[in-house]
Amino acid sequence: MDVKGRVEIDRELCKGCGLCVEACVPKVLHLSARLNASGYTPAEYTGTSCSGCGLCFYACPEPGTLRVWKLMATVAA
Numbered sequence: 001m002d003v004k005g006r007v008e009i010d011r012e013l014c015k016g017c018g019l020c021v022e023a024c025v026p027k028v029l030h031l032s033a034r035l036n037a038s039g040y041t042p043a044e045y046t047g048t049s050c051s052g053c054g055l056c057f058y059a060c061p062e063p064g065t066l067r068v069w070k071l072m073a074t075v076a077a
């Protein structure tokens, strides 16, 4: 079974605290150089190598900002 993840971050709800960036073991999150409408630098996903571990979700203090998807695919033998 091939397990991968995907993370979605609402850039307008994000406060740019960086806790998710610190929590991510494969380091696939970073803070944007572009400010959101509230003047924060929101977290962004690079788009590859997320494992779906969920550590960023549990680290985020802003409810509803960050969603993690765990994708499972059965690989034929």
Ligand code: SF4
Pocket (backbone or CB within 6 Å): 005, 006, 007, 023, 024, 025, 026, 027, 028, 029, 049, 050, 051, 052, 053, 054, 055, 056, 057, 068
């Ligand atoms: S789910 Fe895990 S691997 Fe994926 S972005 Fe969050 S902390 Fe990183």
Ligand code: SF4
Pocket (backbone or CB within 6 Å): 009, 013, 014, 015, 016, 017, 018, 019, 020, 021, 042, 043, 059, 060, 061, 062, 065, 066
């Ligand atoms: S932990 Fe949440 S609020 Fe903080 S940077 Fe990450 S997504 Fe934004």
